[in-house]
Amino acid sequence: MDPETDAHLRIGFIGAGNMAFGIAKGIISGNVLPANIKVSAPSKRNFGRFQEIGIAGTNSNVELVCGSDIVFVAVKPHLVREVLNGISPYITDRHIVVSVAAGVTLETLQELLPENTSVIRLMPNLPCIVQEGALLFTRGSCAKPADGALLRSLLQHCGLVEEGPEAWLDIHTGLSGSGVAFGAGRVLRDSGKHPAQLRSEVCTPGGTTIYGLHTLEQGGVRASTMSAVESATERARQLGQKSTTRK
Numbered sequence: 001m002d003p004e005t006d007a008h009l010r011i012g013f014i015g016a017g018n019m020a021f022g023i024a025k026g027i028i029s030g031n032v033l034p035a036n037i038k039v040s041a042p043s044k045r046n047f048g049r050f051q052e053i054g055i056a057g058t059n060s061n062v063e064l065v066c067g068s069d070i071v072f073v074a075v076k077p078h079l080v081r082e083v084l085n086g087i088s089p090y091i092t093d094r095h096i097v098v099s100v101a102a103g104v105t106l107e108t109l110q111e112l113l114p115e116n117t118s119v120i121r122l123m124p125n126l127p128c129i130v131q132e133g134a135l136l137f138t139r140g141s142c143a144k145p146a147d148g149a150l151l152r153s154l155l156q157h158c159g160l161v162e163e164g165p166e167a168w169l170d171i172h173t174g175l176s177g178s179g180v181a182f183g184a185g186r187v188l189r190d191s192g193k194h195p196a197q198l199r200s201e202v203c204t205p206g207g208t209t210i211y212g213l214h215t216l217e218q219g220g221v222r223a224s225t226m227s228a229v230e231s232a233t234e235r236a237r238q239l240g241q242k243s244t245t246r247k
């Protein structure tokens with residue numbers, strides 16, 4: 001992707017919360033100017049940290065949409081319907097709408113936006129803020145491969161960005177969105193070693209790490225971790241169902 005393209009894109013975030021801030025921080029560490037990014041929320045209470053990095057805020061989602069090419073929907077899942085209903089009349093074919101709301105499906109997003117809208121569902125996580133995010137996205141039926149490539153290019157400074165099937169997104173939410181576990185994760189990825197091998201390499205017999213691991217095993221860490229990912233995945237599915245049934 002031509003770096004010049006990114007530099008001229010106008011990017012809007014609906015919602016001024018933690019996730020919007022994390023992605024915005026990641027994006028501006030690339031070549032997008034803060035002046036080309038805007039954020040909207042009903043109150044001004046979360047605008048301070050955006051303003052500190054040169055991003056302006058507005059209380060109008062419509063104003064934000066009209067001045068943006070890429071619109072990130074970063075409100076809580078139960079508010080997505082209301083927010084999309086409000087902006088839908090202002091979405092044109094120049095827009096790409098990217099939702100980060102956990103559990104809200106492409107089907108629901110597309111149903112709430114004008115026909116043929118380029119919609120992308122993205123699941124990021126907070127380490128975007130330190131450019132160490134793990135981001136997975138799925139394109140809606142009208143989002144072209146070029147739209148995906150544009151998003152990927154825009155998010156490249158947020159961390160590892162992959163495109164995958166929608167069925168993976170809830171799992172990614174449970175694993176990476178809810179269970180931020182980088183550090184060891186990066187070593188694992190870069191070394192290509194099996195986790196058990198890596199673990200044994202950091203466990204000097206009788207050393208501090210094996211003592212720590214002993215405590216974790218006593219607490220049933222493996223079973224708890226598996227259950228935690230399962231519960232968070234299930235919750236993501238429940239949130240998606242709620243937003244589908246609430247007409």
Ligand SMILES: NC(=O)c1ccc[n+]([C@@H]2O[C@H](COP(=O)([O-])OP(=O)(O)OC[C@H]3O[C@@H](n4cnc5c(N)ncnc54)[C@H](OP(=O)(O)O)[C@@H]3O)[C@@H](O)[C@H]2O)c1
Nearest residue numbers: 015016017018019041042043046074075076077101102177
């Ligand atoms: N946090 C994470 O780690 C994470 C990871 C992956 C995905 N997500 C997804 O990201 C989304 C946002 O989560 P978050 O943690 O960033 O939430 P958050 O910190 O609670 O922020 C929510 C933001 O939405 C704003 N808002 C509320 N109603 C609005 C409306 N009608 N129009 C525009 N903005 C509105 C709030 O405004 P005020 O500032 O006025 O209160 C606030 O700025 C969620 O859907 C979540 O599933 C989060």
